[in-house]
Amino acid sequence: MKAVLFEKFQEAPKLSTVDDPTPAPHGVVLKVAATGVCRSDWHGWMGHDSDIDLPHVPGHELAGVVEAVGKDVKNWKVGDKVTVPFICGCGSCSECHSGNQQVCLHQEQPGFTHWGSFAEYVPIHQADLNLVALPETMDFATAASLGCRFATSFRAVIDQGKVSAGQWVAVHGCGGVGLSAVMIAAAAGANVIGVDLDPAKLTVAKDLGAVATINGRETDVPAAIREVTKGGAHVSLDALGHPVTMTNSILCLRPRGKHVQVGLMLGDHAAPAIPMPKIVGQEIELLGSHGMQAHRYGAMLEMVASGRLDPSRLVGQQITLAEAPQALMDMDKFQSVGATVITRF
Numbered sequence: 208m209k210a211v212l213f214e215k216f217q218e219a220p221k222l223s224t225v226d227d228p229t230p231a232p233h234g235v236v237l238k239v240a241a242t243g244v245c246r247s248d249w250h251g252w253m254g255h256d257s258d259i260d261l262p263h264v265p266g267h268e269l270a271g272v273v274e275a276v277g278k279d280v281k282n283w284k285v286g287d288k289v290t291v292p293f294i295c296g297c298g299s300c301s302e303c304h305s306g307n308q309q310v311c312l313h314q315e316q317p318g319f320t321h322w323g324s325f326a327e328y329v330p331i332h333q334a335d336l337n338l339v340a341l342p343e344t345m346d347f348a349t350a351a352s353l354g355c356r357f358a359t360s361f362r363a364v365i366d367q368g369k370v371s372a373g374q375w376v377a378v379h380g381c382g383g384v385g386l387s388a389v390m391i392a393a394a395a396g397a398n399v400i401g402v403d404l405d406p407a408k409l410t411v412a413k414d415l416g417a418v419a420t421i422n423g424r425e426t427d428v429p430a431a432i433r434e435v436t437k438g439g440a441h442v443s444l445d446a447l448g449h450p451v452t453m454t455n456s457i458l459c460l461r462p463r464g465k466h467v468q469v470g471l472m473l474g475d476h477a478a479p480a481i482p483m484p485k486i487v488g489q490e491i492e493l494l495g496s497h498g499m500q501a502h503r504y505g506a507m508l509e510m511v512a513s514g515r516l517d518p519s520r521l522v523g524q525q526i527t528l529a530e531a532p533q534a535l536m537d538m539d540k541f542q543s544v545g546a547t548v549i550t551r552f
């Protein structure tokens with residue numbers, strides 16, 4: 208099959224021909240129909256993720272069709288249209304038993320712990336636990352975002368942030384995760400403030416339901432949010448993963464507010480300085496959020512089916528597999544409005 212492969216970290220990936228994967232007894236092989244290019248792929252390529260063995264094929268935001276089924280798989284057949292959370296549970300650890308496959312102790316991540324979906328085919332483990340059926344009406348480019356960004360935001364806003372109607376929610380960083388969070392928090396009835404440095408992204412945030420936007424280049428972000436909200440946000444998300452956005456997110460909260468860290472902080476940013484006096488003195492909650500387990504997709508897909516969420520609005524450029532190496536390497540320099548998705552292989 209064709210796949211985008213890198214032999215060394217930070218060296219240009221190449222479109223290569225590699226062996227086709229075969230399914231594990233409990234797994235499937237999917238024919239990839241769409242796969243997003245995500246900042247996490249860039250982190251992996253930079254060498255920030257210790258799970259990755261070289262050579263490596265990235266790609267974890269995928270949707271496709273079941274191509275081959277392992278002998279122990281009960282619930283899936285060739286031809287089923289599916290996506291998968293980028294964190295796949297093992298099915299046997301205490302976290303999986305409690306329904307929290309997103310923090311499985313033996314988790315597998317396509318594109319990190321094994322070869323991913325920048326390829327014609329990708330193997331997925333523990334298919335009965337991890338696959339999610341897609342509605343017939345959903346196009347694959349939209350569905351690809353459900354594997355990572357959109358689902359990650361759904362968990363961060365709904366399950367971790369527990370956002371409710373009338374709350375003020377600040378979203379720092381309006382890339383794929385941030386814009387998804389704006390849409391989801393607005394659908395939950397919150398008053399959402401979008402923060403970014405790029406006016407074009409702030410315009411999209413407004414279109415997706417933000418009641419206010421703040422350009423971080425022009426103003427003191429926490430002060431501006433405290434002014435708009437008359438005291439601070441109830442819930443704030445760092446959707447980028449940077450010391451500046453993380454700090455702004457904590458400092459913009461009202462007493463007893465919740466900070467949800469969604470953007471990954473790796474490499475030089477792995478141990479940021481946290482404004483601890485405010486955390487203690489104002490009883491701020493610090494929460495991590497890490498993907499979303501397969502059994503929670505139903506709630507999100509119901510909101511998509513009813514029209515309250517429309518992830519198709521977040522699909523940006525559609526590219527070919529041959530264009531993927533450049534798109535991956537550019538991920539930290541230039542983030543386009545909407546997700547870049549590989550849809551031609």
Ligand SMILES: [Zn+2]
Pocket residue numbers: 245246247248267268293355356
């Ligand atoms: Zn991702």
Ligand SMILES: [Zn+2]
Pocket residue numbers: 296297298299300301302303304308311312313314
């Ligand atoms: Zn597990």
